[in-house]
Amino acid sequence: MDFGLLFHSFGNVMLDWHVLLAIFIGVTGGITIGALPGLTATMGVALLVPFTFGRPPVESLAMLLGIYCGGMYGGSISAILIRTPGTPAAAATVLEGYPMGQRGEAGRALAMALFASFSGGMIGALIMTFLSPFVAGVALEFSYVEYFALALFGLSVIISISGTSIIKGIMSGFFGLLLSTIGMDPISGFPRFVFGRMDLMEGPAFIPTLIGLFAVAELFSNIEKMGVTEKIQARIGQFLPSWADIKTSANNIGKSSLIGTIVGAIPGAGGDIAAFVSYAEAKRSSKHPEKFGTGLIEGVAATESANNACSGGAMIPLLSLGVPGDAVTAVLLGAFIIQGLQPGPLLYKEHLDVVYNVFASMIVANVAMLIVGAVGVRFFAKVIGIQKEILIPIIFVLSLVGSYAMRQNVFDVYLTIGFGVVGYIMQRYHYPLSPILLALILGPMAESNLRRSMVVSGGDWHILFSRPIAVGLMVLAVAFLAASVWNHKRIERRLTEAKLIAAEGASA
Amino acid sequence: MKRRTMLVGIAALVTGVFAAPAMAAFPEKPITVICPWSPGGGTDVLLRALSKEAEKFLGQSITVVNQTGGAGAIGHNAIRAARPDGYTVGMITFELNSLPPQGLIPFDYKAFDPLMRVNADPAALTVKKDAPYNTLKEFVDYAKKNPSEITIGNSAPGSVWHIAAGLMADKTGIQVKHVPFDGAAPAVTALVGGHLKAVAVSIPEVRGQVQAGNLKILGVMDTERDALFPAVSTFKEQGVDVAFHTWRGLGLPKGVPADVKAKLADSFKKAMETPDFKEFLKKTSLNPAYLGPDDFSKFLAQNYKDVEAVMKGLGLAKK
Amino acid sequence: MKTADFIGGSAGIALGAYVIFEGSKMPPDLIMKIGPSFFPDILASGLIIFSMILIIYAFIGRAKGEAEAISLKDKGIQRALVSLLAIIAYTALFEPLGYPLATILLVAGVMVLLGKRQPKELAIVSLATTFGIWLIFAKLLKLSMPMGILERLL
Numbered sequence: 001m002d003f004g005l006l007f008h009s010f011g012n013v014m015l016d017w018h019v020l021l022a023i024f025i026g027v028t029g030g031i032t033i034g035a036l037p038g039l040t041a042t043m044g045v046a047l048l049v050p051f052t053f054g055r056p057p058v059e060s061l062a063m064l065l066g067i068y069c070g071g072m073y074g075g076s077i078s079a080i081l082i083r084t085p086g087t088p089a090a091a092a093t094v095l096e097g098y099p100m101g102q103r104g105e106a107g108r109a110l111a112m113a114l115f116a117s118f119s120g121g122m123i124g125a126l127i128m129t130f131l132s133p134f135v136a137g138v139a140l141e142f143s144y145v146e147y148f149a150l151a152l153f154g155l156s157v158i159i160s161i162s163g164t165s166i167i168k169g170i171m172s173g174f175f176g177l178l179l180s181t182i183g184m185d186p187i188s189g190f191p192r193f194v195f196g197r198m199d200l201m202e203g204p205a206f207i208p209t210l211i212g213l214f215a216v217a218e219l220f221s222n223i224e225k226m227g228v229t230e231k232i233q234a235r236i237g238q239f240l241p242s243w244a245d246i247k248t249s250a251n252n253i254g255k256s257s258l259i260g261t262i263v264g265a266i267p268g269a270g271g272d273i274a275a276f277v278s279y280a281e282a283k284r285s286s287k288h289p290e291k292f293g294t295g296l297i298e299g300v301a302a303t304e305s306a307n308n309a310c311s312g313g314a315m316i317p318l319l320s321l322g323v324p325g326d327a328v329t330a331v332l333l334g335a336f337i338i339q340g341l342q343p344g345p346l347l348y349k350e351h352l353d354v355v356y357n358v359f360a361s362m363i364v365a366n367v368a369m370l371i372v373g374a375v376g377v378r379f380f381a382k383v384i385g386i387q388k389e390i391l392i393p394i395i396f397v398l399s400l401v402g403s404y405a406m407r408q409n410v411f412d413v414y415l416t417i418g419f420g421v422v423g424y425i426m427q428r429y430h431y432p433l434s435p436i437l438l439a440l441i442l443g444p445m446a447e448s449n450l451r452r453s454m455v456v457s458g459g460d461w462h463i464l465f466s467r468p469i470a471v472g473l474m475v476l477a478v479a480f481l482a483a484s485v486w487n488h489k490r491i492e493r494r495l496t497e498a499k500l501i502a503a504e505g506a507s508a
Numbered sequence: 509m510k511r512r513t514m515l516v517g518i519a520a521l522v523t524g525v526f527a528a529p530a531m532a533a534f535p536e537k538p539i540t541v542i543c544p545w546s547p548g549g550g551t552d553v554l555l556r557a558l559s560k561e562a563e564k565f566l567g568q569s570i571t572v573v574n575q576t577g578g579a580g581a582i583g584h585n586a587i588r589a590a591r592p593d594g595y596t597v598g599m600i601t602f603e604l605n606s607l608p609p610q611g612l613i614p615f616d617y618k619a620f621d622p623l624m625r626v627n628a629d630p631a632a633l634t635v636k637k638d639a640p641y642n643t644l645k646e647f648v649d650y651a652k653k654n655p656s657e658i659t660i661g662n663s664a665p666g667s668v669w670h671i672a673a674g675l676m677a678d679k680t681g682i683q684v685k686h687v688p689f690d691g692a693a694p695a696v697t698a699l700v701g702g703h704l705k706a707v708a709v710s711i712p713e714v715r716g717q718v719q720a721g722n723l724k725i726l727g728v729m730d731t732e733r734d735a736l737f738p739a740v741s742t743f744k745e746q747g748v749d750v751a752f753h754t755w756r757g758l759g760l761p762k763g764v765p766a767d768v769k770a771k772l773a774d775s776f777k778k779a780m781e782t783p784d785f786k787e788f789l790k791k792t793s794l795n796p797a798y799l800g801p802d803d804f805s806k807f808l809a810q811n812y813k814d815v816e817a818v819m820k821g822l823g824l825a826k827k
Numbered sequence: 828m829k830t831a832d833f834i835g836g837s838a839g840i841a842l843g844a845y846v847i848f849e850g851s852k853m854p855p856d857l858i859m860k861i862g863p864s865f866f867p868d869i870l871a872s873g874l875i876i877f878s879m880i881l882i883i884y885a886f887i888g889r890a891k892g893e894a895e896a897i898s899l900k901d902k903g904i905q906r907a908l909v910s911l912l913a914i915i916a917y918t919a920l921f922e923p924l925g926y927p928l929a930t931i932l933l934v935a936g937v938m939v940l941l942g943k944r945q946p947k948e949l950a951i952v953s954l955a956t957t958f959g960i961w962l963i964f965a966k967l968l969k970l971s972m973p974m975g976i977l978e979r980l981l
Contacts (some may be wrong), residue, residue, distance in 0.1 A: 046548030050556045136929035143703035174874035189665030201578035224903035322716040331548030345720040393937035437682040447866040
């Protein structure tokens, strides 16, 4: 570590107003894009890459990194306010964030999301700055076998995010996994369940599905219950979480940031997986797991710190190996190449200044995110106070146009509406929706890597148990599954006890 | 009186509005370019760089629209079905010739009016730096001695690099296992991590890892050596007569007026010759391979025949 | 919830059965032993097993929670259905009519459905929404939006 050069890089970033401005523009744009359903951090970075043609590398990369950090946080805003994860990585934030908003604590949840995003982002960025070479080595150890095991481990958290009924949670999970098999088979290319439609050849597009299941389904139930539900009295005014909230969440933020950084550093696994795993871990280790799902501040802290820490983690393999750690960094790889820079070991040798500038930009971008977010929280939280008669049609348009914009395809809009109906019905009969999302993310990962392993081994199943990391992950998956079943029993017992006490209290 | 003036005025205005487009020179409004691949990918970045230069010669702005999905099928279909007025251009790629033999799309290159080819990049057989073979021949000998050991990664089943690897195995008579990945990058990563024996993807996709000393190229499937790695010999030089490229070009829907087509062809050709675009190609190490409308048409027909034949031979084509 | 769980479980079994039926028509893979139908078959079996458990639980009276039936006579359900039809119409008209007109109609339509009838408010909200979203998508992010019948006028 060359501290002199690192110091110099901070100077480059903070003292050049062009660069600083680029970061602030990037962060503000990123938060906006992230908060809008249908526009993800990936899309934001991809759409803005062309603007960096012909601009100096430090400035271009600073802006793109700003979008990346801002977008990751922005997703939580719509998750908390309108039950729509603005980005897939914020899907887990809906679980606790939305109930908090419904209770009138949107301001508190938003403030915690911001604080957790900042802390997670900082921890991820610091690990990236100081430990990159050590972490990068692990990423290369992951072959198809390890990816299959990782997918199994990820799926083991389904029970933790299932809500009241394990059976229905698992059914949702299987339904999601089946949806993920729609489209061209990843190994033989055979089109499965496509009903002769080209639009389905790569499966149901992920973002339209997400918008349908969450946003559109929620709009239907809002419209149905109009007039029945009371208007939410939102208390806003805070832009940072209270000291008490920080104290209850500190432990979770630390743990989730580490989980986020590690998951981010594994190529192909991103913020969505990190957030779900952290949520499950927060619930597992909690003293009162039965309160999860009712709007618990620790839940928001865990998911938001995890997905932002992921950004720093995902940059590690990109910079040191030239291998992107998630979807956003895959686009960033292209941005580097346009600048004539090839990420990887050579970048460290020949352009160490660029590497250090990236470190500095990432850290400054997190600070910028905290500032812009703090100013913005007051405005965002006002959304919840808008009359429903006006808010609902606006969210309808945003959801439908957002689904269209992704691929400029009307079919995807119909898909969104279809999933809106499915989501509405499932939710009404207590089938949880989050397992579907997790399954859509992990299903292709599990299947393609299992089949890849089989291609390599010639159909010999022993290959799955031949590698220590993979076996470790599979053991962890089984342990986690057992723990969450046991935990669920404990939750049910406590809830029945609580009911009995309430009944006694009423009769006495 | 007043009324008549007004009527005349309206009449003039109406004729003006409707007559103007016929008289004005093409283009008189912004042009849309369809990209069948997602934003930020190799095709998208190339197309945006090219469009940015072409704007100067067309005098109108160009919007790139990404209509992705179906392994490129959706975007190609959108180009084919666009209104043939020259205001919609599209980037067509190798998949236009590999999807029809698989029975995945109900149209082929004949449904397009080709404008120009932009680049063509050959496949390169790339292995780990510390592998015990340094030439194509040594690789083939090794593969023959260890028939079940060779795994070659590609970017998707039936993709250009799957076909390239299959063609190579066919011509050298070796047994290989084809391992499809979701894009070339993860396959290259798996090779660097030692989980595969080789990949047969293009040079821009392995350049970084080769320069970093993690991988080495055994041969390129081209008639000429690569500009960036002149020390690497071609397959032909090593006694295996295989040349295999991926290509990208611009295409129009059928029926665009000849003068409009000529204007587009001329403007995009000039765009390819600008110093900025040349600099872009150099940085991304893409291999420019301009062909005009007529040559590109002939190329497409020949390429289609070749690809179909290879895919049939490999069992990738649907009967 | 008993009836609801019975219906839900049956739907799961039907879906699973369909997947297995479709899977049986997929080409086998002789070399690796597992082909395109391998994964869907396992998942479908899992779905069927858990659907059966759900039905059995419903029968022995262990269904959880209360279920609200969907009744077409319910005012709320009627409203939700109308909104569903409205967005389907919007999607169908999105390209032919164009984004601006279709959006203005949808926003105003849904507002009327939800009980806002004041013309001035309808006009302001629908125009502002349409313009604002167009600004973000088309102008800032350069994503193209269909202009439909307005294209000739612009």
